Amino acid sequence: MKYLKLIRARRSVRTFDGRPLTDEHLEKLRAFVRTINNPYDIPVEFFFLDKAANGLSSPVISGETMYAAAKVKAVPHSEEAFGYAFEQMILYARYLGIGTTLIGGTMNREAFETAVLRESDERMYLVTPLGYPADKMSLKETAMRAAIRADKRKPFDELFFENDFSAPLETDDEAIREALEAVRLAPSAVNKQPWRIVKCGNAFHFYEVHSKGYASEQTGDMQKIDMGIALAHFMMMTDCAFSVSDPGIPVSDDTEYIATVTVGA
Numbered sequence: 001m002k003y004l005k006l007i008r009a010r011r012s013v014r015t016f017d018g019r020p021l022t023d024e025h026l027e028k029l030r031a032f033v034r035t036i037n038n039p040y041d042i043p044v045e046f047f048f049l050d051k052a053a054n055g056l057s058s059p060v061i062s063g064e065t066m067y068a069a070a071k072v073k074a075v076p077h078s079e080e081a082f083g084y085a086f087e088q089m090i091l092y093a094r095y096l097g098i099g100t101t102l103i104g105g106t107m108n109r110e111a112f113e114t115a116v117l118r119e120s121d122e123r124m125y126l127v128t129p130l131g132y133p134a135d136k137m138s139l140k141e142t143a144m145r146a147a148i149r150a151d152k153r154k155p156f157d158e159l160f161f162e163n164d165f166s167a168p169l170e171t172d173d174e175a176i177r178e179a180l181e182a183v184r185l186a187p188s189a190v191n192k193q194p195w196r197i198v199k200c201g202n203a204f205h206f207y208e209v210h211s212k213g214y215a216s217e218q219t220g221d222m223q224k225i226d227m228g229i230a231l232a233h234f235m236m237m238t239d240c241a242f243s244v245s246d247p248g249i250p251v252s253d254d255t256e257y258i259a260t261v262t263v264g265a
């Protein structure tokens, strides 16, 4: 399946049918996560955890029997690297027909951390249930999707700009439009969509617009995890080079430069 088709097909699945993953699917996921990398070259280690054996749960998920989690050292850019890596697994799972939900908040965190973390400088930013979607969403899931408007995304002209933040980006380049669409459709914490991109020639500068209340020592800056996911979507869709070098474009106080992706480099 093409990446954009896969990105369009993914949604958070919070109601599962109770079947455990097949051995074949679990083996494929285990093999796939060993191939995952990220442009920050920060190691991200994945874990597959039985729900019952580890006492894991999430108040928003039902019918799941297993979770995946990952850990990373708490170094600069660890959130972006984590988001970038984790999203690759999420999309591969969708490709196999496995349902997932990125979960940074609504879980019994202590049980997950006990299963995964060993050193004080390690962080587990996200987990996801793994299973097969039930035919019908639970009432709780339907209500939650409506409350956070999970099926909606901001329009193109609120997200993508040219040269600075004053003019929306206009381009007829189909490959670029599709890469930007892949960013636009990305999942984000509480569907806040904090990503903005300023195009300068072939360089696409990624920025994070901070909302209050999405960062703590333990959870990291969840919106930087969102940024990692957005970078993964864009970079899957393009031949590109990655760098972190602030171009100095004026930004408002709530906006932070994250990284630059240069297309065709």
Ligand SMILES: Cc1cc2nc3c(=O)[nH]c(=O)nc-3n(C[C@H](O)[C@H](O)[C@H](O)COP(=O)(O)O)c2cc1C
Pocket: 010, 011, 012, 013, 060, 101, 102, 103, 104, 105, 106, 107, 148, 149, 150, 151, 186, 187, 188, 189, 190, 191, 222, 223, 225, 226, 229
């Ligand atoms: C960093 C991050 C953290 C998230 N944390 C949670 C969470 O704690 N609980 C939850 O139910 N969904 C969580 N989500 C899922 C988002 O709510 C969801 O992706 C968004 O509403 C868009 O819906 P969709 O995934 O169906 O496209 C998280 C997503 C991201 C990217």
